[in-house]
Amino acid sequence: MAVTELPVTLDRNSATPLATQLATQLRRAILEGTVEAPHHLPSSRRLAAELGVSRGVVVRAYEQLTGEGYLEGHGAGGTRVAVRADVRAPARTVPPRPREEPSRPVIDLTPGRPSDTPFADRSWRTAWRAALAEPGHVDLPPALGTTRLRAAIAGHLATARGLAVDAEDVIVTAGTSDALQLIVTALRTRSPAPRVLVEDPGYPTARRVLATAGARVQTLPVSPDGLRATQLTTVAPVPDAVLITPSHQYPLGGRMPVQERLALLEWAAEHRVLVLEDDYDSEFRHRRMPLPATASLPSQAEVVLLGSFSKTLSPWLRCGYLVVRGASGQLLKETRTNLVTPVCGVLQSALAHYIDDGGLARHTARARRAYAHRRALLLDRLANRPDLELNALEGGLHAVVRLPAPVDAEDLAAVALTHGVRIVPLALYYAHQPPENGLVIGYGAPSDLQLTHALDTILQLIDTRVPHRG
Numbered sequence: 001m002a003v004t005e006l007p008v009t010l011d012r013n014s015a016t017p018l019a020t021q022l023a024t025q026l027r028r029a030i031l032e033g034t035v036e037a038p039h040h041l042p043s044s045r046r047l048a049a050e051l052g053v054s055r056g057v058v059v060r061a062y063e064q065l066t067g068e069g070y071l072e073g074h075g076a077g078g079t080r081v082a083v084r085a086d087v088r089a090p091a092r093t094v095p096p097r098p099r100e101e102p103s104r105p106v107i108d109l110t111p112g113r114p115s116d117t118p119f120a121d122r123s124w125r126t127a128w129r130a131a132l133a134e135p136g137h138v139d140l141p142p143a144l145g146t147t148r149l150r151a152a153i154a155g156h157l158a159t160a161r162g163l164a165v166d167a168e169d170v171i172v173t174a175g176t177s178d179a180l181q182l183i184v185t186a187l188r189t190r191s192p193a194p195r196v197l198v199e200d201p202g203y204p205t206a207r208r209v210l211a212t213a214g215a216r217v218q219t220l221p222v223s224p225d226g227l228r229a230t231q232l233t234t235v236a237p238v239p240d241a242v243l244i245t246p247s248h249q250y251p252l253g254g255r256m257p258v259q260e261r262l263a264l265l266e267w268a269a270e271h272r273v274l275v276l277e278d279d280y281d282s283e284f285r286h287r288r289m290p291l292p293a294t295a296s297l298p299s300q301a302e303v304v305l306l307g308s309f310s311k312t313l314s315p316w317l318r319c320g321y322l323v324v325r326g327a328s329g330q331l332l333k334e335t336r337t338n339l340v341t342p343v344c345g346v347l348q349s350a351l352a353h354y355i356d357d358g359g360l361a362r363h364t365a366r367a368r369r370a371y372a373h374r375r376a377l378l379l380d381r382l383a384n385r386p387d388l389e390l391n392a393l394e395g396g397l398h399a400v401v402r403l404p405a406p407v408d409a410e411d412l413a414a415v416a417l418t419h420g421v422r423i424v425p426l427a428l429y430y431a432h433q434p435p436e437n438g439l440v441i442g443y444g445a446p447s448d449l450q451l452t453h454a455l456d457t458i459l460q461l462i463d464t465r466v467p468h469r470g
């Protein structure tokens, strides 16, 4: 093959070096079979002269392709194509473009999605810049969390929750799910399949995570205010731990009276049951002040407080914390250390800066106002409907709506989705109890306009479109 027949055109104005252009075009020619093995390529001197480039350009391109195995050098015998036709890459076929379905925007009222994240705020960005400017860290972050973030969390709990917490008792986690895995791993050092009692209805993710981590999950039917201590005497066998949401029963929304909490603690102390208090959204109270955390009540029982930044900031962060005490605290710290699963160091630094500079407090105050406003919108749309029963509006970022008997919540959710509104039936939260007919409506993330539109759609469907039972 004459040099001039080589399919090579070099562009001197291109930013791509000439040697790279040459190598790319020769490689393509070999793969497409235009230049086949054992074809001899022209000498570097000859090809350089033909192409009007320096010899070094051709030498570099040949070396590149020899290194990749497309060419082989034979000394004075020249340079040959080394790739046989039968091992050439199959012709590249362009995959058919997936037919683009016109995607209908969905207003997502799934609970657990907070208001706008603070990610675009100046103080959030300043915090990240400060974290990134810290001198290079070349070690693993500390297993239990950085000293600064643990102290910042203790400070946050003091102001936001009135809790006196020692920074030494804080373990930084990647959120509640991570915390639950850690707890089960720690409990398994004492018993191979620890029993964990959970509320029914309750947080389905917690049930799943506990079981996947190796716990035996027992459920206890609870009222909207959580479990009653008298029920505990009937629980057999006695569990190793009990997971509760006393500040805001998830999802029904009540709060566990102090008397019940004290009785629960007494039972836990007597039977050496570890109390796991999931304090997932206490920052957002709309009417009444939150009760003090169960972890702060006087008791011999061991209580672990589980906190998360998923609702105060965003689930995207994957960051939360545990507040631990006593022998269980020691066990959890040892287990965390042995697992070597610290939370990302840069994230911890940025979050510590953000909390220390007051960014978290400002963001929470802003979010609280937004939620209060959206809660008012929800009441405005739904409270005057005698057929609907509204609950769980004391705090947080979701509400529970019980539906009139003939409307089936699951059918309603399915039909609502075809009308561009995603809602979650209450049934999803029940493990064994017969579920109530209702919806859990998250109002954290949608805008006022989206929320109003979504609620109007739901009401219209209840009135006209949804198949009624029976």
Ligand SMILES: Cc1ncc(COP(=O)(O)O)c(C=O)c1O
Residues within 6 Å of the ligand: 111, 112, 174, 175, 176, 177, 178, 203, 245, 250, 278, 280, 307, 308, 309, 310, 315, 319, 320
């Ligand atoms: C009851 C409950 N606990 C905890 C969390 C936070 O979980 P994580 O920190 O794993 O995001 C949520 C989030 O939706 C929740 O609903």
